[in-house]
Amino acid sequence: MSIKGIHSKLTTLFSILLTLLFVYTAVSKLMHLDTFQLRVERMPYIASYATLISWAVPFLELVIAGLLWFTRYRTLALYASFVLLGSFTIYIIIVLKYSESIPCSCGGVISALGWKDHILLNISFMVLALLGILWSKKQYNIQETQKSVQ
Amino acid sequence: MKSNFLKLVLPAFAILLAVGIAFATEESNLxxxxxxxxxxxxxxxxxxxxxxxxxxxxxxxxxxxxxxxxxxxxxxxxx
Incomplete structure (x- = not known):
């Protein structure tokens, strides 16, 4: 199998993993939206945006999970995944560094993870998104070169 | 043909699996x-x-x- 083929298959695998993560966390939040909102209300710095965040985050997660499966929008969805995970990771790091109380706003089995494990999980998925972006771009460049040669 | 099949089945499988796990682990959110x-x-x-x-x-x-x-x-x- 060519390197291009492996990259394409790995990008699909990363899309599956990101879809699993986003759909799982979005459905967990939407099933108990009031609990999620309550938890966000207790989070430092973002409490006043709790209502907006509790609707926007699961909505964004579902949209990104959907876009990952349209070839045309996959790169955009990978960028969005990277930004969403990155924002959350930066927020956790700031809270861990500067806030005294750090209540968890996570849902489902992810709530069993500690904050540091949560950061590691997020960074791992960010790496997958980043690799997906790089390989999608490479694939796009190769396709464009082939088109211009023909 | 195989590629189209996978394009439909893979995301559907991933979404169903994620929804299933979310419902299976519902208790931890109560x-x-x-x-x-x-x-x-x-x-x-x-x-x-x-x-x-x-x-x-x-x-x-x-x-x-x-x-x-x-x-x-x-x-x-x-x-």
């Missing part, structure tokens, strides 16, 4: 009744705080307890 220690007396509240922990749970500015006598404190989810 709320429980508690009582906030307000100046006007115990106030019933819904909370997701835990029976054990280190930082005592608050509803707004008031500490939350498991019982109406305010003797059994609830704790924040820290992890």
């Amino acid at each position: 709320m429980q009744p508690g009582y906030a220690d307000t100046p006007s007396g115990p106030l019933p509240v819904q909370t997701d705080c835990l029976d054990e922990g280190q930082i005592q749970c608050k509803a707004g500015a008031y500490f939350v307890y498991k019982d109406i006598d305010l003797s059994d404190p609830l704790y924040e989810r820290e992890e």
Whole structure:
């Protein structure tokens, strides 16, 4: 199998993993939206945006999970995944560094993870998104070169 | 043909699996009744705080307890 083929298959695998993560966390939040909102209300710095965040985050997660499966929008969805995970990771790091109380706003089995494990999980998925972006771009460049040669 | 099949089946499988796991692990997200220690007396509240922990749970500015006598404190989810 060519390197291009492996990259394409790995990008699909990363899309599956990101879809699993986003759909799982979005459905967990939407099933108990009031609990999620309550938890966000207790989070430092973002409490006043709790209502907006509790609707926007699961909505964004579902949209990104959907876009990952349209070839045309996959790169955009990978960028969005990277930004969403990155924002959350930066927020956790700031809270861990500067806030005294750090209540968890996570849902489902992810709530069993500690904050540091949560950061590691997020960074791992960010790496997958980043690799997906790089390989999608490479694939796009190769396709464009082939088109211009023909 | 195979590629189109996979393009449809893979995302559908991933989405169904994620929804299934979300429902299977639903219990860890549930709320429980508690009582906030307000100046006007115990106030019933819904909370997701835990029976054990280190930082005592608050509803707004008031500490939350498991019982109406305010003797059994609830704790924040820290992890």
